[in-house]
Amino acid sequence: xxxxxxxxxxxxxxxxxxxxxxxxxxxxxxxxxxxxxxxxxxxxxxxxxxxxxxxxxxxxxxxxxxxxxxxxxxxxxxxxxxxxxxxxxxxxxxxxxxxxxxxxxxxxxxxxxxxxxxxxxxxxxxxxxxxxxxxxxxxxxxxxxxxxxxxxxxxxxxxxxxxxxxxxxxxxxxxxxxxxxxxxxxxxxxxxxxxxxxxxxxxxxxxxxxxxxxxxxxxxxxxxxxxxxxxxxxxxxxxxxxxxxxx
Amino acid sequence: xxxxxxxxxxxxxxxxxxxxxxxxxxxxxxxxxxxxxxxxxxxxxxxxxxxxxxxxxxxxxxxxxxxxxxxxxxxxxxxxxxxxxxxxxxxxxxxxxxxxxxxxxxxxxxxxxxxxxxxxxxxxxxxxxxxxxxxxxxxxxxxxxxxxxxxxxxxxxxxxxxxxxxxxxxxxxxxxxxxxxxxxxxxxxxxxxxxxxxxxxxxxxxxxxxxxxxxxxxxxxxxxxxxxxxxxxxxxxxxxxxxxxxxxxxxxxxxxxxxxxxxxxxxxxxxxxxxxxxxxxxxxxxxxxxxxxxxxxxxxxxxxxxxxxxxxxxxxxxxxxxxxxxxxxxxxxxxxxxxxxxxxxxxxxxxxxxxxxxxxxx
Numbered sequence: 001x002x003x004x005x006x007x008x009x010x011x012x013x014x015x016x017x018x019x020x021x022x023x024x025x026x027x028x029x030x031x032x033x034x035x036x037x038x039x040x041x042x043x044x045x046x047x048x049x050x051x052x053x054x055x056x057x058x059x060x061x062x063x064x065x066x067x068x069x070x071x072x073x074x075x076x077x078x079x080x081x082x083x084x085x086x087x088x089x090x091x092x093x094x095x096x097x098x099x100x101x102x103x104x105x106x107x108x109x110x111x112x113x114x115x116x117x118x119x120x121x122x123x124x125x126x127x128x129x130x131x132x133x134x135x136x137x138x139x140x141x142x143x144x145x146x147x148x149x150x151x152x153x154x155x156x157x158x159x160x161x162x163x164x165x166x167x168x169x170x171x172x173x174x175x176x177x178x179x180x181x182x183x184x185x186x187x188x189x190x191x192x193x194x195x196x197x198x199x200x201x202x203x204x205x206x207x208x209x210x211x212x213x214x215x216x217x218x219x220x221x222x223x224x225x226x227x228x229x230x231x232x233x234x235x236x237x238x239x240x241x242x243x244x245x246x247x
Numbered sequence: 248x249x250x251x252x253x254x255x256x257x258x259x260x261x262x263x264x265x266x267x268x269x270x271x272x273x274x275x276x277x278x279x280x281x282x283x284x285x286x287x288x289x290x291x292x293x294x295x296x297x298x299x300x301x302x303x304x305x306x307x308x309x310x311x312x313x314x315x316x317x318x319x320x321x322x323x324x325x326x327x328x329x330x331x332x333x334x335x336x337x338x339x340x341x342x343x344x345x346x347x348x349x350x351x352x353x354x355x356x357x358x359x360x361x362x363x364x365x366x367x368x369x370x371x372x373x374x375x376x377x378x379x380x381x382x383x384x385x386x387x388x389x390x391x392x393x394x395x396x397x398x399x400x401x402x403x404x405x406x407x408x409x410x411x412x413x414x415x416x417x418x419x420x421x422x423x424x425x426x427x428x429x430x431x432x433x434x435x436x437x438x439x440x441x442x443x444x445x446x447x448x449x450x451x452x453x454x455x456x457x458x459x460x461x462x463x464x465x466x467x468x469x470x471x472x473x474x475x476x477x478x479x480x481x482x483x484x485x486x487x488x489x490x491x492x493x494x495x496x497x498x499x500x501x502x503x504x505x506x507x508x509x510x511x512x513x514x515x516x517x518x519x520x521x522x523x524x525x526x527x528x529x530x531x532x533x534x535x536x537x538x539x540x541x542x543x544x545x546x547x548x549x550x551x552x553x554x555x556x557x558x559x560x561x562x563x564x565x566x567x568x569x570x571x572x573x574x575x576x577x578x579x580x581x582x583x584x585x586x587x588x589x590x591x592x593x594x595x596x597x598x599x600x601x602x603x604x605x606x607x608x609x
Contacts (some may be wrong), residue, residue: 051477077479085477091470093537094463095597102463106479114461114488140598162478 002065004029004166004198005050005081010059012042012049019045021222022059027166032192032199034213036206036233038243042222043202044086047168051083052076064165078106080165084172086202088151092144096135096154099143100126103158126161133157133187149176153184160191166198167191173208181205185212210234218242263454266540271447278439285439289507291550292442296500297523298530298542298549299449300493305528306536307457308489309469310384314395315497316524317402320517321375322368322498323505324406327418329367330360330506334421341413349509350421357424365441365502372498373491380487387472396520403518417512420505438507445503449496454539456492465489469537526553533575535584544583 003026012020019042027033037043049056052073061069063081071079091099101118104125130136133153138146143154152175159167172188173181185208191197203209209216210230218226218233220242226233233239278285297319304312331337334356352360383394407415423435456462464485467475476482505511515522526549534545552571556564579586588595 073476074479074481077477082479083477085474089471089474089477091467091474093470094466098463098466102460102467102475102480103478106481114464114485115456115459117459118463137600140596140600142592142597145597158478 003027004031004064005200006062007046007050008060008062010046010049010061011057012045012054013057018222020049020056023219023222023224024059025217025224027198027200029165029198030192030196031215032189032201032213034209034216034230035200035202035219036204036209036216036239037219037225041219041242043219044170045222046219047083047170047202050168051081077162080163081168082159082162082164082166083168084155084159084170086170086174088148088155088175090143090146090151090154090158093142096130096139096141096143096146097123097126099154099158100129100161103161105163129157129160130154132160134183149180152176153180156184156187160195160197164197166200169199169201169203171202171204173203173205181208188212206234263539267447267451270543274443278436285436286507287554289435289439289442290504291546292439292446293500293504293507294526294530294550295446295543295546296442296449296496297527298534298546299446299453300496300500301527302531302536302542303453303465303489303493306531306538306541307462307469308465308486309472310486310490311392311528312395312490312493313392313520313524313528314379314383314398315493315527316399316518316520317379318372318376318494318497319501319504319523320402320406320513322372322501323511323517324412324501325371325498326361326364326368326502327420327505327511328412329364330357330421331418333360338411341411341416341418349419352421352424354424357421360421361506365499368498368500368502369495370498372494372496372501374494376490376494377487380490381483384483384486384490399518399520399524403513403520406513406517413511415513417510417516420509420511422509423506435507438503442500442503442507445496445499450539450543452496453492457539461485461488466537529572529575532582533579535582535586535588538582538584538588541582541584548583 005025005027007023007025009022009024010020011018011022023042023046025046035043035046048054050061052068052071052075056069059069060067063076063079066079068076068079068081091102094102101122104118104122127136127139130139133156135150135153135157138150143151146154152172156172173184176184188199189212192199201209201212203212213230216228216230216233217224218236218239225242226236226239228236277288281288297315301312301315304310304315328337331340331350334352335350340350379398383391383398386394406412412418423437464475464480467480468482468485472482501517505516508516511517530545530549531542532545533549534543535541553568556567560567575582581589592598
């Protein structure tokens with residue numbers, strides 16, 4: 001079966017720094033796949049390459065059987081491949097409800113659609129998803145007034161609002177308090193199981209990623225170091241060395 | 248304000264209609280109560296329009312434009328050409344400059360030139376904003392601001408050297424016929440009501456626009472353009488359309504303004520970057536960027552202050568105006584509406600709602 005996301009030999013360098021060297025990754029429909037690696041190993045660069053944030057130097061990227069290597073960010077997002085940001089990004093001066101409404105899918109760019117109001121279903125769905133992430137009571141507050149952890153949850157709800165086929169999550173639990181993390185893992189799994197959203201997750205919290213992912217890729221110094229199920233990755237000597245520093 | 252959150256929107260609609268009726272009634276009575284200052288009142292509505300159209304870019308979209316004056320000036324010039332050229336030799340008329348007498352037209356000719364002039368102004372403003380938008384709106388933040396500043400200077404220079412439209416010495420606009428003395432035109436109700444109608448149309452149109460998907464999307468671009476792109480919003484198109492809307496209303500506004508001041512000069516009326524081009528920013532910032540009533544409040548305060556300063560502090564008016572700017576920036580960085588919103592957020596529907604639905608997690 002064809003994978004939903006196929007990254008083939010992607011390289012990207014910034015000046016003299018080679019951030020990704022011939023990285024190949026495959027994510028199947030419905031999977032939850034992890035991406036780990038020490039700081040500066042090129043995880044976020046790989047995400048940026050996939051979503052079209054910058055052009056790649058070499059290699060190709062396909063989503064749902066379609067070549068997307070040279071497409072730009074909004075175009076790829078409209079195909080249903082969405083990313084969240086490491087530094088949480090929400091629309092700070094808009095209320096949570098407005099943040100949600102503006103995230104409703106924009107599949108076609110047509111003037112009449114642009115100049116129409118959101119149908120009531122959008123408000124219903126916004127409320128349901130805010131309830132889902134536990135922000136229902138905060139829905140009329142400006143997003144910028146929420147705490148960092150709440151903004152992270154809002155960003156996740158906004159991503160779900162967009163009805164993506166696949167979500168690239170860049171450190172979804174960073175900065176979230178430990179008691180909330182379990183709730184977030186549970187929600188990620190429900191989004192995957194109930195809504196059928198494929199997840200590709202960068203995560204530094206090993207407990208989270210080992211619980212969440214069925215398969216993990218490990219990057220180090222811009223190259224793919226290892227790939228396999230969580231148990232195998234955990235005990236892989238190369239991965240341990242990369243994190244702790246081999247002699 | 249944006250239609251998300253249904254009960255709040257209904258209340259806001261009722262409030263909007265009531266406010267509009269009150270302001271409309273005052274505006275219709277005003278020129279009859281103060282017949283001596285009809286011209287000032289007309290210019291007040293011009294101020295309102297430029298403040299609102301600036302706010303579409305600076306407040307709602309978050310792109311601080313110093314080039315909006317271009318669409319104003321272009322509308323002014325195209326209308327001047329259409330109002331004069333069909334009735335006389337344009338080149339000879341402009342060559343005579345201020346020494347020549349103003350063109351005398353019949354009422355039919357006058358209105359027959361004015362109507363297409365206003366329409367052409369609108370189209371010109373729209374088309375220029377659309378064309379420049381694709382080039383300049385690729386710039387962000389300060390780069391965009393500087394780019395638009397350069398655009399204003401560039402266009403002003405072109406007109407200042409274009410002999411057909413009088414180059415640096417300008418054009419005298421035709422007199423409004425049926426009046427004995429030109430000074431009567433100052434009291435012209437025609438332009439007062441045209442300006443008022445345009446201002447009202449601008450506010451009502453923008454209020455509707457801001458409540459559509461388009462309105463939310465440009466707010467999203469203001470708050471975080473990268474995020475908006477990552478969520479699939481075709482940002483360039485939205486930005487260009489927002490500027491074109493500004494350009495459309497500014498084009499008509501410029502055309503009206505030329506007829507009110509009756510003398511078109513490239514640097515002091517049409518492309519008055521250091522004057523009107525900056526005032527439109529000040530008014531929106533003073534009233535509160537990105538709010539529906541902010542530009543109106545800003546225009547009232549600014550125009551009143553400015554007229555009083557010019558009358559009572561002549562010679563020091565620019566110093567006083569500068570002080571006003573400092574006071575705004577220091578004490579009301581978010582403008583008056585922003586200050587009110589920060590103090591009484593509940594007035595704007597910001598509230599914690601511990602409603603019937605339980606929280607899945609806290």
